[in-house]
Amino acid sequence: MFDGGEFSCTSSAAALNSAECFSSSSFSSLPSSKKKKVNNKNTRRFSDEQIKSLETMFENETKLEPRKKLQLARELGLQPRQVAIWFQNKRARWKSKQLERDYNILKSNFDNLASQCNSLKKENQSLLLQLQKLNDLMQKERGQYCSIGFDQESYNRDDNTIKNKEMEGKPSLSFDLSEHGVNGVISDDDSSIKADYFGLDEESDHLLKMVEAGDSSLTSPENWGSLEDDGLLDQQPNSSNYDQWWDFWS
DNA sequence: TTAATCGTTACAGTTACCTCA
DNA sequence: CCTGAGGTAACTGTAACGATT
Numbered sequence: 001m002f003d004g005g006e007f008s009c010t011s012s013a014a015a016l017n018s019a020e021c022f023s024s025s026s027f028s029s030l031p032s033s034k035k036k037k038v039n040n041k042n043t044r045r046f047s048d049e050q051i052k053s054l055e056t057m058f059e060n061e062t063k064l065e066p067r068k069k070l071q072l073a074r075e076l077g078l079q080p081r082q083v084a085i086w087f088q089n090k091r092a093r094w095k096s097k098q099l100e101r102d103y104n105i106l107k108s109n110f111d112n113l114a115s116q117c118n119s120l121k122k123e124n125q126s127l128l129l130q131l132q133k134l135n136d137l138m139q140k141e142r143g144q145y146c147s148i149g150f151d152q153e154s155y156n157r158d159d160n161t162i163k164n165k166e167m168e169g170k171p172s173l174s175f176d177l178s179e180h181g182v183n184g185v186i187s188d189d190d191s192s193i194k195a196d197y198f199g200l201d202e203e204s205d206h207l208l209k210m211v212e213a214g215d216s217s218l219t220s221p222e223n224w225g226s227l228e229d230d231g232l233l234d235q236q237p238n239s240s241n242y243d244q245w246w247d248f249w250s
Numbered sequence: 251t252t253a254a255t256c257g258t259t260a261c262a263g264t265t266a267c268c269t270c271a
Numbered sequence: 272c273c274t275g276a277g278g279t280a281a282c283t284g285t286a287a288c289g290a291t292t
């Protein structure tokens with residue numbers, strides 16, 4: 001190994017351990033930057049046996065104790081400094097590969113999440129479509145209800161029936177057109193009654209209102225900010241941020 | 251007790267050389 | 272034979288740490 005080789009031994013105290021500095025009789029007086037590392041063919045690289053021993057040792061401990069370093073160097077016929085440098089370079093190579101592995105893992109996770117996101121987006125689109133259809137259906141039925149006219153007498157008769165039920169202590173719907181108007185079959189003022197009647201919680205009630213309102217707030221992403229305000233879509237402080245988030249995944 | 255100095259080690263970055271397609 | 276890319280041993284500069292004075 002390194003027969004006839006000429007090794008530099010710089011004056012930098014930090015660069016190398018003086019005890020490990022090669023005491024070559026042919027030590028050059030040239031500045032270290034000018035010195036050439038003379039490496040004959042087949043003598044530069046360590047032998048397979050040496051590499052194998054070094055690898056085995058590295059698997060056990062990536063940092064070598066000084067005592068073990070001396071022992072290993074003696075066993076392999078290397079300078080302790082060579083062993084130290086080999087471990088340094090090995091750690092650097094190992095770190096580099098570890099970074100590569102970590103990157104691949106992160107990339108794999110990212111791809112999985114992106115795939116899940118796409119599935120959720122499709123599901124969301126499907127649900128929004130269903131919602132739109134239901135909304136249209138409700139609008140149509142409401143239009144029929146208004147267009148067939150209104151029999152005040154039969155209404156009063158029905159109203160009495162309803163009022164009788166109220167007398168029994170059960171909440172019911174009131175259809176007082178003079179107060180609510182035709183368009184507001186169930187107005188916002190009746191929300192508490194409605195909630196009791198249908199057993200709606202606050203969140204569902206809000207959604208129902210939006211559907212009843214007949215606007216496109218649920219089918220238009222730009223209006224989802226109103227949902228966020230109610231905590232239905234948390235994590236997005238405002239709709240503009242949400243748009244950025246959404247754009248990222250699009 | 252505190253500050254200065256020294257020796258040692260680790261690390262990131264670089265250099266020089268070899269191998270191979 | 273030449274050449275560029277990649278691998279690797281060795282080097283440089285710097286920072287951190289502990290021991291000593």
